[in-house]
Amino acid sequence: MTDLQQYRHEIDRIDNEIVRLFEERMEVCEKVARYKIQTGKQVLDPEREKIKIDGVKAKAHTSFNAMGTGELFKLIMAISRKRQYQLLTQNGIGGSNGFEQIQELPREGVTVVFQGVEGAYSYGAMRAYFKENIKSYHVKTFKDAMEEVSEGRADYAVLPIENSTAGIVADIYDLLMEYQLYIAGEQIIRVEHVLLGLSNAQLEDIQTVYSHPQGLAQCKAFLDEHPCWKQVKAGNTAASAKKVSEEQLVSQAAIASREAGELFGLKVLAKNVCKNDGNATRFIILGRKPVYVKNASRISICFEAEHESGALYNMLSHIIYNGLNMTKIESRPIPDKNWQYRFFVDFDGNLQDSAVKNALMGIRSEANMLRILGNY
Template identity: 55%
Template sequence: MEDLMKLRESIDEIDSEIVRLYKERMDISNHVAKYKITTGKKVFDKTREDEKLEKLSSLADDEFLKHGIVELFEQIMSTSRKKQYQLMTEHGIVEKENFTEVDSLDFSNARIVFQGVEGAYSQLAMKTYFGENCNGYNVDSWKDAMEDIKCGKADYAVLPIENSSAGIVSENYDLLVEYDNYIVGEQIIRIDHSLMGLPGAKISDIRTVYSHPQALMQCSDFFDEHKDINQVAVRNTAFSAKKVKDDGDITQAGIASHISADIYGLQVLESRIQNNKNNATRFIIVSAKRVCRRDADRISICFETPHKSGALYHMLAHFIYNGINMLNIQSRPISDKAWEYRFFVDFEGRFTDTAVQNALRGIREEAIALKILGTY
C-alpha cells in the first residue's frame, strides 16, 4: 500500500498545476471579453459550449468521469462568463432598464382598485398605503384589477402576494407574467382573523363557516377543535361576512377582519383564531407604468431556465458571485410546458449598482426569458 502522505503530495502537485492552468485560462478569457466588447458579440455562446462539453467528455472512457468532466467544465465556463460580464460593465457597456425614476409616486387624483368587497384585507392594505381617504373601488377578481390598470380605468392595483402562514398567492404571481404591469410598492399588514355570526349566535350554533381558502387554511387549528363545522371557500374574507348577513342563517359564520363585523352588523364570536398570532400578508402595489422611486432598493424579476440539470443553480450563481442578497424565491409551473417552471426572485439592489447590472446581464443572456417585474 502506498504511503498516504505521498499520495496526498501527488494530489497537491496536481492541484497546484490545475490552479496555474485555471489562472492562465481566465487570463485568456479576459482577452476574449475584450474582443467581444470591441465586436459587440454576446458573451454566452450555447452552441460553442455544448460542442466543447461533448468534445471534452469524449476524452474519458468511463461514464462517471464523463459526467464529472461536464460538471467541472460547466462551472469553469460559467465562472469565465461572469468575469466577462464584469469586464463589459467596467467598460460602460450597460443595458439600461427602461424605468422612469421619480422622487415620489404621484397619488394625487389616483384611482386605486382592490379585489373583494367593503372590509376586505386588500382594502385595509390600500388605505394603509394610500391614506384613509384615497379614491378606491373594488372588483370581483384579481384579474379584473390587473385589467383595470392595463386599460387605464385605475392608476394602481393592490394585490396580496404572500402570507407568512399560508405562503404565496399563486394566481397573482401568474398575473404578473400575463400582464405588462409593474410592482411599484409594497405594504405588509397584520392579519387577525375573527369568527363572526349573526347577533345572538354562539359558536355552538355554527355548522358552516365561509371564508377565502387561505384564511380557512390559516385557521386550521380552530377547525381541528371544531370538527363538526363545515368549511366552505368563497372568493374573499369580507364577502363571507356579507354572505352571513345576507343569508340571515344563525348556523352560518364567516372568517374575516373585525372591521367586517362592524360593516355588516355581525357579532364577533371569537377573535384571533388564526394559527399564527403573528400572521401577516404582503401586498404589492401595481401600476401599468414603468416607474420607480429613486430610492427603490428591492427588485423583483422572473425568468425561465433551460430544462436541464443545474440550470437553476447557474442562474442563482449570478447573485452569489456578485454578492447580491436574495430575499425570496418562488416557482410556478409554465402553463404550456408540462413539468417546466418559471422562477420569481426578489433581491436587494438598484439598477445603477454594478453588481445588479452584472447579474441581470448574465441572467438575460443565459435564461430562456427574463422579465423585470418592478423595483420598489
C-alpha cells in the same frame, strides 16, 4: 511522513497548479471579452460550449472522470461568462432595463383599486400604504383589479401575494405574466382573523363557515377542531362577512377581520382563530409604468430556462456569484408546456447597482425569457 500526509502534499501541489492555470485561463477570457465588446459578438455560444465539453470529456480515462471533467468545465465556462458579463456592463453594454428612476411614488391624488369590499385586508393594506386623499374603489376578482390598471381606469392596484402562514397567492403570480404591470411597492400588514356571526348566534349554532381560501388555510388548525362545519370558499374575507350579515342565518359564520365584523354588524364568536400571532400578509402595489424609487431595495423577476439538468442552477448562479441575497423563489407551470415551469425570484438590490446589472445581464443572456417585475 505518513502516506496520508504525502497524498495531501501532492494534492496541494496539484491544486496550486490548477489555481495558476485557472488565473491564466481567466486572463485569456478577458481578452475574449474585449474582442466581443469591439465586435458585438454574444457572450454565450451554446454550440461552441457543447463541442468544448464533449472534447474535454473524451480526454478522461474513466467514465467517472469523464462525467466529473464535464461538470468541472461547465462550471469554469460559466465563471468565464460571468467575468465577461462584468466587463461588458462596465463598458455600458447590455442595454437599458426599461425602468425609470423616480424620487418617490405618488401616494395621494391617485386612483387605487383593490379586490374585495371595504373591510377586506386589501382595503386595510391600501389605507396603510396610501394617504387619505385618494380615490379608491373595489372589484370582485384579482383579474378585475389588474384589468382596471391595465386599461387606465386606476393608477394602482393593491393585491395580496403571500401570507406568512398559508404561503403564496398563486393566482397573482399567474396574472403577473398575463398583464404588463409592474410592482411599484409593497405593504405588509398583520392579519388577525376572528370568527364572525350574527348578534344572536352562539358557537354551537354554526354549521357553515365562509372565507377566502387563504383565510380558511390560515385557520386550518382551528377549523380542524370543528370537523362538522362545512367550509365554503368565497371571493374574500370581508365579502364573507357581508354574506353572513345579509342572509341572516344563525348557522352561518365568516372568518374575517374584526373591522369587517364592525362594518357589517356581526359579533365575534371566537378570537385568534389563526393561532399564529405572527400571521401577516404581503401586498404588492401594481402600476402601469416601469418605475422605481431611488432607495428601492427589493427586485422581483420572472424567468424561463431550458428544461434540462442544471438549468435552474445556472440562472440562480448569476445572483449568487454577484453577492446578491435571494429572498424568495417560486415556480408556476408554463401554460401549454406540460411539466415545465417558470420561476419567480426576489432578491435584494437596486437596478442601479453594478452587481444587479451583472446578474440581470447574465440571466437575460442565458434564459429563454426574463421579465423584471419591479424594483421597490
